[in-house]
Amino acid sequence: EAQVTQNPRYLITVTGKKLTVTCSQNMNHEYMSWYRQDPGLGLRQIYYSMNVEVTDKGDVPEGYKVSRKEKRNFPLILESPSPNQTSLYFCAAGSGGLGSGNTIYFGEGSWLTVV
Amino acid sequence: AQSVAQPEDQVNVAEGNPLTVKCTYSVSGNPYLFWYVQYPNRGLQFLLKYITGDNLVKGSYGFEAEFNKSQTSFHLKKPSALVSDSALYFCAVRDQGTTSGTYKYIFGTGTRLKVLA
Numbered sequence: 001e002a003q004v005t006q007n008p009r010y011l012i013t014v015t016g017k018k019l020t021v022t023c024s025q026n027m028n029h030e031y032m033s034w035y036r037q038d039p040g041l042g043l044r045q046i047y048y049s050m051n052v053e054v055t056d057k058g059d060v061p062e063g064y065k066v067s068r069k070e071k072r073n074f075p076l077i078l079e080s081p082s083p084n085q086t087s088l089y090f091c092a093a094g095s096g097g098l099g100s101g102n103t104i105y106f107g108e109g110s111w112l113t114v115v
Numbered sequence: 116a117q118s119v120a121q122p123e124d125q126v127n128v129a130e131g132n133p134l135t136v137k138c139t140y141s142v143s144g145n146p147y148l149f150w151y152v153q154y155p156n157r158g159l160q161f162l163l164k165y166i167t168g169d170n171l172v173k174g175s176y177g178f179e180a181e182f183n184k185s186q187t188s189f190h191l192k193k194p195s196a197l198v199s200d201s202a203l204y205f206c207a208v209r210d211q212g213t214t215s216g217t218y219k220y221i222f223g224t225g226t227r228l229k230v231l232a
Contacts, residue, residue, distance in 0.1 A: 106159040
């Protein structure tokens, strides 16, 4: 079964304390991406990766880092979290290059609260 | 610039009635269009997509969507709504990509569908 797994699902942390949200996929997909979901703003892309060692900024990358050392993993790193990063985060993965309209699949989401 | 618009924050429909959730897009080249559904406390689930071919696309749970190139729309429809269809629906577009091989998915802000018993 195609799966995108995120951890932790729920986290309350304090301002400035570094944290990492892990994302793993079992589909051998090249494409992976992080989104944040905020009321009234829908899904906004943070970073995406077309393949191992290839990452690009999305629309709201400030305050976040990512790495893609292996195909299956795409962790999201908040070096110094701030309250405006309180949000629901989704990792997604999909296959195929240009010319394909392959679907992307989402994890269950990670609720992050920064106090 | 690419964009997706879902003009309605919420759509209410009575159970058994047909439903439409609207989506319009702006993208250079031919678009790849998607609909996703999000149930409470869950991730987004894929419903259907348009890549090419027939303008009417059928998807999961009895949903379908009609691609209209002249109106740049991709409205989601269902002939007879169920209470269990109540959820948040997202339209998304993927561009054709760049010469360097990168592409992006752009999501709308979502439409909350409420089906009333």
